[in-house]
Amino acid sequence: MNRPDPNRVIEERPSKSQRKRDSTALQDIGAELGELSKERLAKVPMSERLRDAMEELLRVTKHEARRRQLQYIGKLMRDEDVAPIREALDALAGVSRAEIARQHKLENLRERLLEDEAVLGEIASEFPDADLQHLRNLRRNALKEREASKPPRSYRELFKVLRALSQPGRAAEDEDGDFEDEIEDE
Template structure:
């Protein structure tokens, strides 16, 4: 059987018709994984994620479902609903809640540097007072003194961590829920 060269060229010039079936499957699994992250959130944190009402209700329903197989099916349904929405704002909200967004990481580092400056120089309290007018400077001064004593005695850094907690609360004064969401994750790499 002889193949027509013209016919062979037609096969080679097929147009790209979108992602492969495997890629679409991987994308669906990513959306379902994101749905798995959403079902683990507390209702207060879930409220901060921009979700369509139907998807929000499906996630809340997941908590009410009791059996393993029913939970698996509900999670698949959530993944299906996720295909209908833009996942980027949801991913950004999840990252912010987890404290991994670039802005959140930068904010944590800024607070850590401010704490270090305070430990090096008590005059930094003036800077803190100008940036955070509601700061209790006397309390921070005492914590600074205690943190330096703890460091010299090689004791657990309780005051050191408390300084960070107070600075974080001052930073998030406009949005108190953010401070609770940030947790102590900003200190994960400290001694």
């Protein structure tokens, strides 16, 4: 009788089903990348081969051709480090922990500014290119809107300006309205 040696370590390969799930997951990430604009896609770290394949996906319009291109992208992504790509996608979607923490910090800064105008000095030291007069006007208008129970237009605009200041590369995107407004708790 041949009994297996209990001390022998058996290296198991992933099952065919697991490999298929992994491949489909990579294709799904490729599909998410394919939905991004060229400007946002340029911000995602990836190899040149994958970038070229993504640009080709943006040009392809026929259903079957897109499906084949997504399969090819999934194949190329097997050689990629997917973690930085996933992080970049999460940051663009606003769901990464760092992005959420940044948004909370900006929301707190906005609230502190509404409570005390002296916070403008802190903003000026942290963001030297800040337009303090514009921020002062937005603060004043936000307070008036709050008192009159009007829609918080200036309140939201204040957040957008602070967000643009905290990440200058996103200032143009904020003006276009590509990012969703944060959920107001009022």
